[in-house]
Amino acid sequence: MSNKTIIIGGGIIGLSLGWQLARKGEEVEIYESGRAGTGASYAAAGMLAPQAEMGFEDIELFYLCRKSLEMYSRFSEELFADSGILVEAERTGCILPAFDRDDNERLRRLYDFREKIGMPVVWLSGTEAREVEPFLSPRCTGAIWINDDAQINNRKLLEALKIAFQKCGGKLFENHKVEEIIFADGKTSGVIVNDKEVYCTNVVVAGGSWSKQIGGLPENLLPQVRPVKGQIINLKLNDSCRVTKVVRAPDVYLLPKSDGRLILGASVEEMGFDVDPTAGEIFRLLERGWEAVPSIYDLPIESIDVGLRPGSRDHMPIIGDSDVEGLFFATGHYRNGILLTPITAYELSGWIQTGNSSEALKGFGISRFYEETA
Numbered sequence: 001m002s003n004k005t006i007i008i009g010g011g012i013i014g015l016s017l018g019w020q021l022a023r024k025g026e027e028v029e030i031y032e033s034g035r036a037g038t039g040a041s042y043a044a045a046g047m048l049a050p051q052a053e054m055g056f057e058d059i060e061l062f063y064l065c066r067k068s069l070e071m072y073s074r075f076s077e078e079l080f081a082d083s084g085i086l087v088e089a090e091r092t093g094c095i096l097p098a099f100d101r102d103d104n105e106r107l108r109r110l111y112d113f114r115e116k117i118g119m120p121v122v123w124l125s126g127t128e129a130r131e132v133e134p135f136l137s138p139r140c141t142g143a144i145w146i147n148d149d150a151q152i153n154n155r156k157l158l159e160a161l162k163i164a165f166q167k168c169g170g171k172l173f174e175n176h177k178v179e180e181i182i183f184a185d186g187k188t189s190g191v192i193v194n195d196k197e198v199y200c201t202n203v204v205v206a207g208g209s210w211s212k213q214i215g216g217l218p219e220n221l222l223p224q225v226r227p228v229k230g231q232i233i234n235l236k237l238n239d240s241c242r243v244t245k246v247v248r249a250p251d252v253y254l255l256p257k258s259d260g261r262l263i264l265g266a267s268v269e270e271m272g273f274d275v276d277p278t279a280g281e282i283f284r285l286l287e288r289g290w291e292a293v294p295s296i297y298d299l300p301i302e303s304i305d306v307g308l309r310p311g312s313r314d315h316m317p318i319i320g321d322s323d324v325e326g327l328f329f330a331t332g333h334y335r336n337g338i339l340l341t342p343i344t345a346y347e348l349s350g351w352i353q354t355g356n357s358s359e360a361l362k363g364f365g366i367s368r369f370y371e372e373t374a
């Protein structure tokens, strides 16, 4: 049998990996239980912000994210060639404002840490911050400015990926839920979908928050991924409020999109698979958003979206092979799945095609969890 790869899940991770494999001439099928591109990948804000996102402990993840951001221009060019749709990272820049002494001290620590590791960050006074983003509250006492962070239209990206994947010869099966992965002679041999066995040489688990529910996986290879609920509000920008920079205020971000939305996000909730928008979180986002940019008060509300981030136990992605031949994982991308799309797709497609593991993905495989319990 020639090599054939089945990808479970048609989110941004499954679609981009499938597209890269198909463009390398590999036989690929994606099985998606609902409609492709409607999970977390659709609800996401689309920030590509390794420098603003990073906490003190995440240095390995930060380097992975930064490498992925650098790959976005090549990714966009190839995607345009294969889909005819141009979706590019926009370098909007990002401002992190402080509104009181506590915020100021917290930001100072973040600033010092970033400066120490050589990131191009700038400290602004309150007045300077409002020159950069005039819609910021006059209460702003200081801010960090990050010029390099970017954002992308993730919804357009999903449309383009679907087209590109199929144009390159990939087969997409929507409304096809994979019930089980099957194995023979200690190797991966296929999946069961709609009570039928479909054979292949490689299976990639890219089921986002649902990855752990896929049947057939041995206990030690169940990806420890849980859903982390995120609610966002889509406001419609108008002349009363034309924010142009990404504002990452304490507990809320405001993200102007080129399609005219201003996204206010996002809640981070441990609520299992619940996807109902709730009054309390929406109230909190609006209140914190209004404190940072008071003129959002008069903006119309377009919609509210809810998505489930796939969070692993250590909040790092799970990407790579396993100790069962032909079984791969691309899940657990948590808050950075849109940002980590290019590096996941390029590095894992190369790995699957050549059998040579990826240096860039070292340390992010599922084996880190079974090494822990051994």
Ligand SMILES: Cc1cc2nc3c(=O)[nH]c(=O)nc-3n(C[C@H](O)[C@H](O)[C@H](O)COP(=O)(O)OP(=O)(O)OC[C@H]3O[C@@H](n4cnc5c(N)ncnc54)[C@H](O)[C@@H]3O)c2cc1C
Pocket: 008, 009, 010, 011, 012, 013, 014, 031, 032, 033, 034, 035, 036, 037, 038, 039, 040, 041, 042, 043, 044, 045, 046, 047, 048, 176, 177, 178, 179, 206, 207, 208, 209, 210, 211, 214, 229, 230, 231, 232, 265, 266, 306, 307, 308, 309, 310, 330, 331, 332, 333, 334, 335, 336, 337, 338, 339, 340
């Ligand atoms: C509110 C919010 C804001 C976010 N903002 C950002 C951001 O600004 N920047 C950023 O980088 N990231 C962001 N993220 C995170 C990002 O959205 C996720 O990390 C990313 O979308 C994960 O992609 P995925 O393909 O793994 O998951 P999903 O998009 O959820 O796709 C998984 C798919 O697998 C399918 N599936 C599951 N099980 C099966 C099965 N058994 N058979 C067939 N199909 C199956 C599901 O139906 C689903 O369509 C945000 C997330 C949320 C919720």
